[in-house]
Amino acid sequence: MTILVFGRTGQVAQELAVHAGVTCLDRFQADLAQPQSCAAAIRAASPTAVINAAAYTAVDQAEDEETLANVINADAPAAMARECAALGIPFVSISTDYVFDGSGEAPWKPDDATGPLGAYGRSKLAGEQGIASAGGAYGILRTSWVVSAHGNNFVKTMLRLGVERDRLSIVADQIGGPTPARDIAAACLTMARQLAEDAGKAGVYHFGGAPNVSWAGFARAIFTEAGIECQVQDIPSADYPTPAQRPLNSRLDCSTLETTFGITRPDWQQGLSDIVSDLKTTH
Template identity: 45%
Template sequence: MTLRLAVTGLKGQVVSALIERAPKDVEIIALGRPQFDLEMRTAVLAGLRHARCNAIINAAAYTAVDKAESEPDLAMRINGEGAGHVAEAAAELGVPLLHLSTDYVFDGALGRPYREDDPTGPTGAYGRSKLLGEEKIAATHGDHAILRTAWVYSPYGANFVKTMLRLGESRDEISVVADQLGNPTSAIDIADALVLIARRLVSDNSTSLRGIFHLTGQGDASWADMAEATFAAAERYGRKPVRVARITTADYPTPARRPANSRLDNEKLAARYGVTLPPWRESLENCVARLRRTP
């Protein structure tokens, strides 16, 4: 039987990866603007009814972290109220909902990787909007898996790896923050995991498979570590060397305050689903291999 997955978003990193990676028995129905807009409840309900899906993946979001500080209401409408609209549709249709959330729901002050039951405390508008989305879903539809991920990169769209490669074309040294820690995560790995999780949710009603889970690549890194790995991989494919100057968060002020510790603990996902993403360095190497350019 074909598994039909309705995915919110048309051009995001995760939906692009899902379209590319979906097995032959999985059909991806991508829904996005202008017809499908998370802010518009009626459009969300109509679009998802028409999709006739077995499960819904809410991958669309307002992701401009710094811009959200000047557009908090818009971020709340898309990431908060919009997620609630998707949950309402999933409840009406009686299908599982997989929702992508973020490490930014935490304040970053903890000295270890965050577990799912650790207190949240977002420090910016983006994180607050994503937390509202989690809360709306939990209050609306019990058949859900909220999946917090972080530092997403891929061969698609705009992301840190592609930015570093672009900057490296014209610079010999780039300054990158070294005192923020997290888990770089490939959108391709996320997509593969989402298909596995969706299959389980559709076939297994166990309450242990519902709730909040963390979904990130294996291993910790700073942004500077990630940049150095990107340039090292690019050099193996013929690109010129690029040095990384390791700086502090204070040296690179931004409108939104980033968590100093964005590391997420993935043990719950591994225990409940048997899903573990590959080491981030391995997946980043594969990503750079696809993006390689010769001077």
């Protein structure tokens, strides 16, 4: 199977790149700000499946750049999905828990009512709608709190700050599942392969690490894993204001992904151990 991936430098794209048969495109080869260039790239490559691992992910900046976020997160994936539908090949795209309003404490199911709190969430939801309306064999994988040894993410930020400071104040009222990018990449590949055989599996699915934890609790686990002595003080989101509001409840019900594709929730604690180990060997 030959798989074309949009994205090269992102966390999931870098994990996908190590797999055989995968070709990753950077923004110079396919600019998501020019959606038709993405469709043209698919036609030129003639792959057997496409995975979109690229996105506008600057959550706060999106509040001031919603038009651009919409082009990259909505128009481009929709153009990719239409081209894949025309070619009769599966299309898998990564989405986010930010399509929900974060209310309550129950894990979000794929068919729950959406209600994005900000521009980023709205742009990703619009992308989901465009993909679904394209009419092809598609898989939308909503995930949360992506972490890896690559790029910028919470684990790497905590590892840096933890050695610089004796104490950190971390938000404790946002709950979710940290999700290793390596596991997201594997899930996307599994979905693409199975969708190629059974288009009836098309739809929206959830994938988040287990067990659910707060950002503060996750920070403590990071320091323990890395052997860093840094105290964590729990604070509410109200004490750490940001331009874009974050959902308090990012718990995801991942049961349909398991029943349909046989993909289980990843253990983020094992993933964290792998990330810390990878970083030690590369630095």
